[in-house]
Amino acid sequence: xxxxxxxxxxxxxxxxxxxxxxxxxxxxxxxxxxxxxxxxxxxxxxxxxxxxxxxxxxxxxxxxxxxxxxxxxxxxxxxxxxxxxxxxxxxxxxxxxxxxxxxxxxxxxxxxxxxxxxxxxxxxxxxxxxxxxxxxxxxxxxxxxxxxxxxxxxxxxxxxxxxxxxxxxxxxxxxxxxxxxxxxxxxxxxxxxxxxxxxxxxxxxxxxxxxxxxxxxxxxxxxxxxxxxxxxxxxxxxxxxxxxxxxxxxxxxxxxxxxxxxxxxxxxxxxxxxxxxxxxxxxxxxxxxxxxxxxxxxxxxxxxxxxxxxxxxxxxxxxxxxxxxxxxxxxxxxxxxxxxxxxxxxxxxxxxxxxxxxxxxxxxxxxxxxxxxxxxxxxxxxxxxxxxxxxxxxxxxxxxxxxxxxxxxxxxxxxxxxxxxxxxxxxxxxxxxxxxxxxxxxxxxxxxxxxxxxxxxxxxxxxxxxxxxxxxxxxxxx
Amino acid sequence: xxxxxxxxxxxxxxxxxxxxxxxxxxxxxxxxxxxxxxxxxxxxxxxxxxxxxxxxxxxxxxxxxxxxxxxxxxxxxxxxxxxxxxxxxxxxxxxxxxxxxxxxxxxxxxxxxxxxxxxxxxxxxxxxxxxxxxxxxxxxxxxxxxxxxxxxxxxxxxxxxxxxxxxxxxxxxxxxxxxxxxxxxxxxxxxxxxxxxxxxxxxxxxxxxxxxxxxxxxxxx
Numbered sequence: 001x002x003x004x005x006x007x008x009x010x011x012x013x014x015x016x017x018x019x020x021x022x023x024x025x026x027x028x029x030x031x032x033x034x035x036x037x038x039x040x041x042x043x044x045x046x047x048x049x050x051x052x053x054x055x056x057x058x059x060x061x062x063x064x065x066x067x068x069x070x071x072x073x074x075x076x077x078x079x080x081x082x083x084x085x086x087x088x089x090x091x092x093x094x095x096x097x098x099x100x101x102x103x104x105x106x107x108x109x110x111x112x113x114x115x116x117x118x119x120x121x122x123x124x125x126x127x128x129x130x131x132x133x134x135x136x137x138x139x140x141x142x143x144x145x146x147x148x149x150x151x152x153x154x155x156x157x158x159x160x161x162x163x164x165x166x167x168x169x170x171x172x173x174x175x176x177x178x179x180x181x182x183x184x185x186x187x188x189x190x191x192x193x194x195x196x197x198x199x200x201x202x203x204x205x206x207x208x209x210x211x212x213x214x215x216x217x218x219x220x221x222x223x224x225x226x227x228x229x230x231x232x233x234x235x236x237x238x239x240x241x242x243x244x245x246x247x248x249x250x251x252x253x254x255x256x257x258x259x260x261x262x263x264x265x266x267x268x269x270x271x272x273x274x275x276x277x278x279x280x281x282x283x284x285x286x287x288x289x290x291x292x293x294x295x296x297x298x299x300x301x302x303x304x305x306x307x308x309x310x311x312x313x314x315x316x317x318x319x320x321x322x323x324x325x326x327x328x329x330x331x332x333x334x335x336x337x338x339x340x341x342x343x344x345x346x347x348x349x350x351x352x353x354x355x356x357x358x359x360x361x362x363x364x365x366x367x368x369x370x371x372x373x374x375x376x377x378x379x380x381x382x383x384x385x386x387x388x389x390x391x392x393x394x395x396x397x398x399x400x401x402x403x404x405x406x407x408x409x410x411x412x413x414x415x416x417x418x419x420x421x422x423x424x425x426x427x428x429x430x431x432x433x434x435x436x437x438x439x440x441x442x443x444x445x446x447x448x449x450x451x452x453x454x455x456x457x458x459x460x461x462x463x464x465x466x467x468x469x470x471x472x473x474x475x476x477x478x
Numbered sequence: 479x480x481x482x483x484x485x486x487x488x489x490x491x492x493x494x495x496x497x498x499x500x501x502x503x504x505x506x507x508x509x510x511x512x513x514x515x516x517x518x519x520x521x522x523x524x525x526x527x528x529x530x531x532x533x534x535x536x537x538x539x540x541x542x543x544x545x546x547x548x549x550x551x552x553x554x555x556x557x558x559x560x561x562x563x564x565x566x567x568x569x570x571x572x573x574x575x576x577x578x579x580x581x582x583x584x585x586x587x588x589x590x591x592x593x594x595x596x597x598x599x600x601x602x603x604x605x606x607x608x609x610x611x612x613x614x615x616x617x618x619x620x621x622x623x624x625x626x627x628x629x630x631x632x633x634x635x636x637x638x639x640x641x642x643x644x645x646x647x648x649x650x651x652x653x654x655x656x657x658x659x660x661x662x663x664x665x666x667x668x669x670x671x672x673x674x675x676x677x678x679x680x681x682x683x684x685x686x687x688x689x690x691x692x693x694x695x696x697x698x699x
Contacts, residue, residue, distance in 0.1 A: 030678050050507035057503040067491040080662070086484035138684055139675035155675060162677050186673060186681040193685060198595050214660045224671035224686025227629050231663075232587075242487065249657040253648035254508055257612075264674070267525060268612035271686070272666035280662045282621035285587035296483075300490035309494070 008336040010359035017330040023159055027331050030158050034322040037265030038373070055258045056377035058251045059313035062243075066303060069212045069245045070294065076215025080277035082290045090120040093295045097122065097204070097237055098129055100291055104235050106131065106201035110193075112219070112226035113137040114206030115153055115316060116239040116295055118338045122204070133204070134196050136225035138189055145172045151332030153339060154263045154318040159331050193225070203229035203287070207240035208315070209255060210292070213248045217292065219273040220259060222266075227273050236287040238275070242299050243312035255315055258375035262317035298351040304399040307386055311346045313376040320370035320380060326363050335360060342370035342380045346387065354391035355405020361388045410448070432465045505648070511611050512645035518610035519640040519694065525613025529669035530682055531690045538698045542572035545635060545693060549578045549600070558583050558594060558631055559602040560623035565637055569602065583624055594630040601631035601687075607642035609650060614668040615692065616650060618661045625663050634687040636667070639695050 017023060042048040062069055074084045087093035093116075101109065109126065111117065111133055123144065126133040135144040139157040143150060146168055150156030157165070162180045169176045169188055176188050205226055209218040217238050219226045230236045246252060260266045279286035302311045321327040321341025332340035337348040337360070345364060349357040361384055370380040390398060391406035421431050439461035444453040452458070513521045523533055536544040549557065556579040559566055573580050581598050583590055594601075603623050606616040615636055619625040628634050644650035647666065651657070656664075671686030682688060 026677075033678055047507060047510075050504070054503050054505065054507055057501070061503065066494070067488045070488065070491070086481055086487055088483045088487060092483060136685065137675070138673045142675065155678070157675055158678075160676075162679075165676055182676045182679040182681050185676055186684050190684055194595065197685070198591065213657055216660050216664075222671070223673045223684045224629060225684070227665075228685050231625050231629065232591075242491070249651055249660070250505070250648065251503075253646065253651065254505070256647070268609075268614050268666065268668050270529070270667065270669050270672055272614075274660065274664040275662075276660045276664065277662040280621075283619075283662065284583060284585065284590070284621065284624040285626045286619075286624075286663060294487075296487045296490075300487060300494065303491055303494040 008357065008359075010334065010336065010357075010363060013334040013336055014330045014363070017334040022161065023331055024329060026159055026161050027328050030155070031322050031328045034265070038262060038319065038322070041261040041265040041267070051254060051258060052375055052377055054254045055315075055375050056313065058246060058255060059315070059376045060310070062246055062251075063303065063309055063312055066242065066245070069247050070242060072247075073210055073212040073215065073245050074294075076212065077217075077292055078215075080215040081280075082215065082217075082277055082292050084292045084294065087293055087295045088297075090295070090297050093120050093239065093293050093297075094122060094125045096293050097239075098126070098131075100235065100237055100289075101126070101131055101202055104201060104289075106235065108196070108200050109133045109202050109204055110136045110196050110200040110225075110229045110233065111140075112203070112205035112221070112229040113140055113156070114204065114239050115150075115338065116206055116241055117204065118150060119295070119297055120239070122239075134193075134200075136193050136196065136223075136229055137221075138186065138223060138225075141189055141193065142168065145169075149333070149338075151340065152318060152321060153316055159333065193228075197225075197228040197232045200229075200233040202235040202237065203231075203233040204237045204239065205230050207238050207244050207292075208259070209252050210240055210245045211247075211249050211252060212245050215276065216249065217275040217290075218252060218256075219271075219275065220256065220269050221273070222264075222270040224271060227271055230273065230275060231286055234287055235289045235291070236275075236278075237291045237293065239293050239295065241295050241297070242303075243314070255376075259315050259317050262319040262373065262375040298401070301399055301401060302347075302350050308346075308350065308383060308400070310378045310383065311343075311350065313378050314343055314347075315376055316343075317375060319373045319375065323369040323373050325365060325367060325369070330363075335363075342384070343378070346378075346380060346383050349387055349391070350401065353402030353405065354387055354400055355402030358388075358391045358406030361391060429467075432467065435461050436463055436465050436468075508646065508648040512649055513610035514645075518608075518643040518645065519696070521610040522608045522613050522643050523692075523694070525611075526668055526690075526692065529613070529672070531613070531669045531692055534691060534693045536693055536695050538695065539568070541637065541693050541695050542568045545569065545602070546572055546576055546578060548635075548691065550576070554599040554633060555579060556581050556598045557600045557602050557635065558598040558627060560584075560620075560627060562622040563604060565604045566622075583627055587624070587626060594626060598631045600633035600635055601627040601629075602635040602637070603628045604637045605639075605642075607644055607650065608638055608640075609645075609647050609666065610643050611646045612668070614647070614666045616644075616664070616666060618664050620661075628665075628667060629686050632683075632687055633689045633691060634667070634670075635691050635693060637693045637695065641697070 123133045142157040151159040166180045170178045208220045278290045327341040339347045390400040393404045444458035558581045561582045670690045673684040
């Protein structure tokens with residue numbers, strides 16, 4: 001395990017983020033732009049409705065028969081000359097990668113963007129074993145230089161502005177002339193990374209879609225670093241979660257279209273790379289070996305629950321975070337998790353335990369924006385509520401890790417009082433009378449009310465209840 | 479070798495929830511997107527020019543002359559290419575004796591790496607066709623035309639027969655039956671390499687080619 005200095009503390013991290021003016025400006029600007037561009041790219045509501053229904057159906061049907069598709073994928077990949085390994089945990093996945101690299105005496109690795117590798121903390125792991133693992137996606141390269149983790153799953157360095165990046169390059173890259181010109185900064189990274197591609201002993205990438213029918217690994221990208229990482233070095237290792245499989249090649253175009261338009265509002269990316277095996281007979285290039293590592297890391301637990309299984313439909317477009325009022329204000333790092341934003345609020349508590357990360361489940365106003373823009377129709381707000389319920393459950397069996405662990409005595413008591421009062425008319429009237437006549441006397445500055453009144457004015461109950469006013473108007477009870 | 483992790487993962491997934499959702503996925507929305515044949519070239523070109531691809535138009539067989547004129551005008555002094563194809567033969571005959579040097583990619587990458595990375599100004603490839611609705615070229619690299627020709631040199635020259643532009647990716651896959659014949663590497667390329675990782679600002683030429691030049695072969699008028 002990588003060293004974790006202290007347990008995640010969402011309240012502290014989000015409070016700090018809210019006080020960071022430049023950070024908030026960087027996110028606000030980026031999210032506003034992304035939302036507007038995405039909306040324009042899905043301008044036809046009928047097409048959006050039908051394409052999204054298709055994407056959701058493909059993903060849901062895939063998950064319904066996941067083992068069968070995975071077994072087929074494995075068989076087809078092996079026929080194509082791709083070796084396939086399975087890992088239950090990130091530790092196992094790291095060990096597999098290390099073993100492959102050691103077998104080839106590899107000391108220099110270039111990496112394309114992969115969220116699964118972030119789950120594995122693969123760079124740290126390889127560095128500890130004496131292997132240089134260099135991120136080659138420009139955004140990932142920037143944050144790796146600064147010792148950070150991604151703050152967004154598509155645009156990992158979105159929290160930084162050009163001035164911050166210019167200073168970073170000046171500090172960390174030899175011979176880098178200080179410039180805030182984006183083209184010039186990009187050219188500096190190109191110069192450094194082309195050498196690294198040239199020298200690398202192995203390349204590591206993620207997988208966007210793995211096609212069971214053909215044994216094809218699909219990679220979506222704009223920079224060309226993915227193709228460089230997977231095709232220049234003699235060994236390619238691809239990492240995927242068990243959910244990344246799709247049954248048929250025909251399933252790819254609709255998902256690809258939903259992905260690029262939802263993520264960056266592009267009709268298509270610069271490159272769509274379909275890898276069907278290592279260097280074939282007579283071929284002059286391409287890796288001599290291609291390895292696929294299939295990782296579980298808590299996914300089979302999500303799969304076990306009929307409703308929560310929808311979490312695994314995710315195609316990692318990031319639209320939910322781009323549209324989230326909470327994410328936009330606090331940025332990705334405050335979640336202290338691999339996956340930030342609404343999808344992270346589903347993934348992280350299910351992986352680490354709803355007891356340990358219950359605070360993340362509260363970081364939602366349930367405004368519904370994430371569910372509305374999800375291109376594969378994951379009912380994110382409903383699932384957040386479901387996980388809140390699991391976290392506060394009084395007991396009983398469930399597939400959810402840490403169920404009931406965030407149950408709070410005062411909160412449970414409050415709800416019990418609430419339901420008792422509401423189910424007894426006489427008690428309810430007495431309570432309403434007390435609230436309207438005496439409510440103003442309750443001191444607002446003490447817990448638990450202070451949690452609300454610290455930042456907001458205290459609600460002032462009306463002098464007479466709605467019931468009483470309705471009675472005055474002789475409005476009959478329903 | 480028995481793989482314990484594999485068996486355990488599959489067993490957990492087997493025992494998981496597996497309610498088959500009702501109804502087959504409906505692909506009608508994909509069929510609706512198709513661009514009519516006579517509009518395909520214009521649609522592809524519009525979409526690709528929007529992401530900075532450049533176009534040279536040639537009538538029928540005179541495309542190697544366009545490549546030569548372009549290379550001379552742009553100061554491209556060397557072009558890597560894959561010998562052995564029909565197109566390569568034509569390119570050779572037109573560029574022979576010109577100021578533009580043709581560099582054959584005829585040995586394994588281990589022997590060609592430095593040349594490709596540092597010593598050529600451009601790479602030339604044919605294409606299998608194009609995609610009209612989103613823009614994009616279809617490339618299936620072959621032993622004659624290796625995978626890195628379209629990636630490593632700073633300029634990618636791509637020959638496109640406009641008669642081979644499909645309405646959409648979905649249609650191309652279906653019409654040509656890709657599922658039964660996927661090669662070791664197939665790819666779509668829609669423009670020069672680009673990034674928006676710094677402040678959402680587009681910058682071209684980050685790792686792959688800085689320029690994508692499509693030589694579009696249109697039928698003789």
